[in-house]
Amino acid sequence: MEARTLWHVSYVRQLADDCSNHLVDPREIVAWDEQFLENIKNSADKIAAKIVDASRKRIELAGVVEAYQQAKEARRVLDYGDQIRLASEIAADPRVVADFLSRYRFALLDEYQDTNIAQARMLKRLMPDGYPVMAVGDPDQNIYAWRGASLHNLLAFPEQFVQGDGSKARILPLEVNFRSGARILSLANELIDHVSPQRRAADKVLRHFPDLGDGAVAVGLWPDQSAEAAGIAEEIARTHAAGTTPWREIAILCRKKRLFGPLVEELRARDIAFEVIGLGGLLKMPEVIDLVSLLRVLEDPMRNVALARLLRGPRWRIGHRDLALIARRAAEKNRSLKEQLGDLDAPGDVIFSLAEAVAAADEVEGLSDEARARLTRFNAMLTELRAQSHLPLPELAQRALNMIGIVAELDASPSNAAPAARHNLANFLDRIAAFQPLEGEPTLGALIEWLDAIEEADEEIEAAQPTDEDSVKLMTIHQAKGLEFDLVVVPGLARGRRSQIFPDISRTWNAYTSPQHIPTDLRGDAEVFPRFMGNLSQYTDELKVRQEEEERRLFYVVVTRARKRLVCTAAHWYYPSGMFEALTEPLGPSEYWREVRDFGDVEVIVESDAPEENPLIERRAQRAQVWPLAAKRDPDPLFPDGIAATVEQARARTTPDESLFPPIEPAPPARPRALNVTSIVTYAQCPKKFYWSVIRPLPRQSSRAARIGTVVHSWIEQEGKGQGTLIEPEDFEERGPELDQATMTRLKEAFRKTRFSGVPPMMAERPISLVVGNHIVQGRMDAVFERPEGGWEIVDWKSGRGPEEEGAERWQLDLYALAAQEIWGKKPDELTVTFVYLGDETERSYAARSAGEIRAELDGALTAIAAGKFEATPGPQCRFCDFKRDCAEGRAWLAANAP
Numbered sequence: 001m002e003a004r005t006l007w008h009v010s011y012v013r014q015l016a017d018d019c020s021n022h023l024v025d026p027r028e029i030v031a032w033d034e035q036f037l038e039n040i041k042n043s044a045d046k047i048a049a050k051i052v053d054a055s056r057k058r059i060e061l062a063g064v065v066e067a068y069q070q071a072k073e074a075r076r077v078l079d080y081g082d083q084i085r086l087a088s089e090i091a092a093d094p095r096v097v098a099d100f101l102s103r104y105r106f107a108l109l110d111e112y113q114d115t116n117i118a119q120a121r122m123l124k125r126l127m128p129d130g131y132p133v134m135a136v137g138d139p140d141q142n143i144y145a146w147r148g149a150s151l152h153n154l155l156a157f158p159e160q161f162v163q164g165d166g167s168k169a170r171i172l173p174l175e176v177n178f179r180s181g182a183r184i185l186s187l188a189n190e191l192i193d194h195v196s197p198q199r200r201a202a203d204k205v206l207r208h209f210p211d212l213g214d215g216a217v218a219v220g221l222w223p224d225q226s227a228e229a230a231g232i233a234e235e236i237a238r239t240h241a242a243g244t245t246p247w248r249e250i251a252i253l254c255r256k257k258r259l260f261g262p263l264v265e266e267l268r269a270r271d272i273a274f275e276v277i278g279l280g281g282l283l284k285m286p287e288v289i290d291l292v293s294l295l296r297v298l299e300d301p302m303r304n305v306a307l308a309r310l311l312r313g314p315r316w317r318i319g320h321r322d323l324a325l326i327a328r329r330a331a332e333k334n335r336s337l338k339e340q341l342g343d344l345d346a347p348g349d350v351i352f353s354l355a356e357a358v359a360a361a362d363e364v365e366g367l368s369d370e371a372r373a374r375l376t377r378f379n380a381m382l383t384e385l386r387a388q389s390h391l392p393l394p395e396l397a398q399r400a401l402n403m404i405g406i407v408a409e410l411d412a413s414p415s416n417a418a419p420a421a422r423h424n425l426a427n428f429l430d431r432i433a434a435f436q437p438l439e440g441e442p443t444l445g446a447l448i449e450w451l452d453a454i455e456e457a458d459e460e461i462e463a464a465q466p467t468d469e470d471s472v473k474l475m476t477i478h479q480a481k482g483l484e485f486d487l488v489v490v491p492g493l494a495r496g497r498r499s500q501i502f503p504d505i506s507r508t509w510n511a512y513t514s515p516q517h518i519p520t521d522l523r524g525d526a527e528v529f530p531r532f533m534g535n536l537s538q539y540t541d542e543l544k545v546r547q548e549e550e551e552r553r554l555f556y557v558v559v560t561r562a563r564k565r566l567v568c569t570a571a572h573w574y575y576p577s578g579m580f581e582a583l584t585e586p587l588g589p590s591e592y593w594r595e596v597r598d599f600g601d602v603e604v605i606v607e608s609d610a611p612e613e614n615p616l617i618e619r620r621a622q623r624a625q626v627w628p629l630a631a632k633r634d635p636d637p638l639f640p641d642g643i644a645a646t647v648e649q650a651r652a653r654t655t656p657d658e659s660l661f662p663p664i665e666p667a668p669p670a671r672p673r674a675l676n677v678t679s680i681v682t683y684a685q686c687p688k689k690f691y692w693s694v695i696r697p698l699p700r701q702s703s704r705a706a707r708i709g710t711v712v713h714s715w716i717e718q719e720g721k722g723q724g725t726l727i728e729p730e731d732f733e734e735r736g737p738e739l740d741q742a743t744m745t746r747l748k749e750a751f752r753k754t755r756f757s758g759v760p761p762m763m764a765e766r767p768i769s770l771v772v773g774n775h776i777v778q779g780r781m782d783a784v785f786e787r788p789e790g791g792w793e794i795v796d797w798k799s800g801r802g803p804e805e806e807g808a809e810r811w812q813l814d815l816y817a818l819a820a821q822e823i824w825g826k827k828p829d830e831l832t833v834t835f836v837y838l839g840d841e842t843e844r845s846y847a848a849r850s851a852g853e854i855r856a857e858l859d860g861a862l863t864a865i866a867a868g869k870f871e872a873t874p875g876p877q878c879r880f881c882d883f884k885r886d887c888a889e890g891r892a893w894l895a896a897n898a899p
Contacts (some may be wrong), residue, residue, distance in 0.1 A: 181215015
């Protein structure tokens with residue numbers, strides 16, 4: 001195979017998914033392709049070279065898929081396909097079937113058209129002939145074939161799930177639509193009638209519920225994509241202004257994410273609140289693009305496009321002339337380096353990146369003074385941020401966001417679109433916080449790879465749901481399945497000779513030429529596919545007909561999302577979908593747009609003729625001339641030096657009248673009414689650390705020790721319960737390279753050496769809750785054992801080593817002893833409290849103090865917290881504090897006590 005690339009990674013994943021979806025072993029693929037190549041070796045038929053090449057590649061890919069499956073098993077991880085495949089295998093066990101039948105008298109299968117072959121086989125194995133089962137589905141809404149869904153399952157249901165007497169399952173039509181107006185439903189019926197009757201429900205026609213009224217359908221055709229987006233925004237603003245349709249009942253449903261950009265621009269220009277659904281869409285938003293660009297440059301200085309985006313953007317506003325001089329400097333350095341190094345043995349080019357030229361801006365001749373000053377500030381910002389690249393990803397992203405100033409701009413903006421932009425950023429930061437790679441720590445490099453993969457994907461990788469915010473919803477059609485809106489706008493019904501938006505059959509896959517797909521003969525639904533008879537061109541045409549049907553089903557779905565009004569739009573000219581596509585050929589309205597246009601009683605918003613020249617080229621030229629915009633507006637005659645300078649000058653000339661502006665006492669920060677045991681111990685260690693942990697929490701460094709402690713506690717809990725689990729205690733393995741097996745084995749062995757090993761506790765991981773004054777103190781006791789002489793021993797497991805002497809940690813045991821006395825009525829002499837340190841295999845036991853003594857100290861701490869006493873108490877604990885960088889007292893103590 002040719003050089004391995006990210007494309008081949010996606011090929012392996014696709015082939016692995018196909019194997020899971022159709023319950024095919026990779027070795028079956030190898031056997032099929034080897035036999036196929038043997039059969040055609042001496043064949044007189046002309047078999048295209050690409051078919052032979054695809055079979056050879058698939059043989060190699062199948063070997064990689066097998067290794068991939070073995071690697072997942074070794075790491076004990078599953079993907080979605082594995083879950084379905086394994087569930088189907090489990091369902092083949094007669095004991096599982098008997099248990100299922102004894103527990104469930106009948107089954108209802110919803111959205112059955114979206115199931116894959118493996119799911120259908122699993123269900124059939126569980127439900128023998130005659131079992132009461134009902135499947136609900138619509139063959140006209142089968143739009144997830146790209147995810148493995150097979151329409152064959154729904155169409156073949158009557159033959160697969162027969163009744164007790166052997167007759168076919170009955171078909172009960174559910175044709176009354178309770179969502180859309182009559183005109184919208186009539187259009188949907190007419191559109192889907194183009195699909196072959198053999199591949200949809202026979203005689204199925206949606207019928208209208210009279211109370212819903214007629215509904216309305218409209219079309220619009222504009223000269224170019226920007227004009228189309230502006231027309232859509234005007235239509236939405238007009239509908240909302242009528243007062244009957246809130247923003248949340250309006251949706252723009254796009255076939256492709258490439259349509260988002262101009263739509264967002266026009267919605268914002270009209271101050272329309274909107275929400276972008278899905279991470280793929282978020283990555284098209286300007287505010288998110290700026291943040292991602294900075295993160296990309298931070299991770300890889302060679303990301304020239306991302307760097308240019310930052311420099312040309314609203315924060316730095318480096319003009320085209322100055323940026324061209326910097327780029328020329330980088331190009332000259334590249335040529336110079338190649339001349340100096342001469343021919344290299346290793347392939348590849350010498351790269352002097354744009355970032356290096358920016359860093360050496362002082363050496364670039366001809367730069368404007370303003371550009372040089374801005375680049376100096378930009379370099380300082382980038383240097384400062386690189387020094388913080390070790391921070392956890394959420395904190396790093398937040399600091400990057402603060403540095404480029406987007407949030408401050410949005411907070412100051414009076415625009416109705418600003419809240420949506422802030423929501424986009426908050427949503428994106430939440431995705432970063434939730435990001436977790438399969439192995440290892442969530443690094444910046446792993447995050448960027450993940451974002452790149454999502455951005456390049458044709459469809460949304462992640463599921464997403466719109467919020468209840470009163471905002472227009474902008475999303476892809478696939479994400480809108482199951483949703484409904486009063487007004488639905490469907491843009492981009494355009495198709496040209498070289499480029500397609502909707503319908504799009506450019507990605508029609510052919511298993512005979514696509515090595516990432518299993519051979520059609522091995523598919524569980526092979527019977528519904530055309531047979532390959534040796535003529536590749538004819539076979540490809542037959543597959544394109546099927547792809548046309550898939551696109552038409554998608555159009556049917558989007559049409560039936562509308563309750564009251566459906567607007568279908570198109571343009572003649574569109575922006576290119578990639579850097580290698582030119583703006584030299586129009587697309588024009590597709591057959592879908594024309595079918596809607598020719599449908600009876602349709603409102604035509606506008607129907608423009610096709611311009612001979614591309615208007616978008618001139619539009620781009622005009623924008624390039626005025627960008628970047630001036631950093632300052634024209635001088636205001638009332639405030640020639642700016643408002644801020646005028647205010648400062650007035651202050652300098654005027655003695656302030658303090659009586660007019662009495663001092664305002666700052667409101668004290670809210671004191672927590674509910675505290676956990678850990679926070680109480682933290683306050684005892686250092687009130688300032690408590691402040692930064694609870695009152696005004698700062699981001700904390702991810703702790704390897706904490707993760708190890710969590711895993712060890714879980715393992716001990718399972719060990720102590722002594723009851724069966726899916727994962728046996730001795731097989732309990734942790735995830736991630738930082739939790740190395742050697743460390744975990746050592747800690748497990750240390751536990752097994754303790755006197756508590758093999759002794760079932762009376763209680764394990766027992767939650768407690770105490771009321772102390774106006775506060776609630778909550779915690780969780782690791783384990784409680786019965787003492788030989790009677791009474792209890794409360795034990796807390798520690799995965800680290802014991803300290804030289806107990807300090808504030810004792811508070812943890814004291815609070816547990818207080819709970820035992822006040823909740824369970826134990827006396828102090830009936831209690832022993834113990835720390836077990838697995839790190840050095842030691843334990844320390846103490847007699848419990850009385851409830852009155854513990855409460856007196858606890859009341860004192862809670863009173864101090866309520867009074868806002870958060871002074872630092874530096875000491876040895878500062879060496880391990882997450883906040884030492886921000887604590888002057890802690891740094892001073894560390895400096896004075898440096899070894």
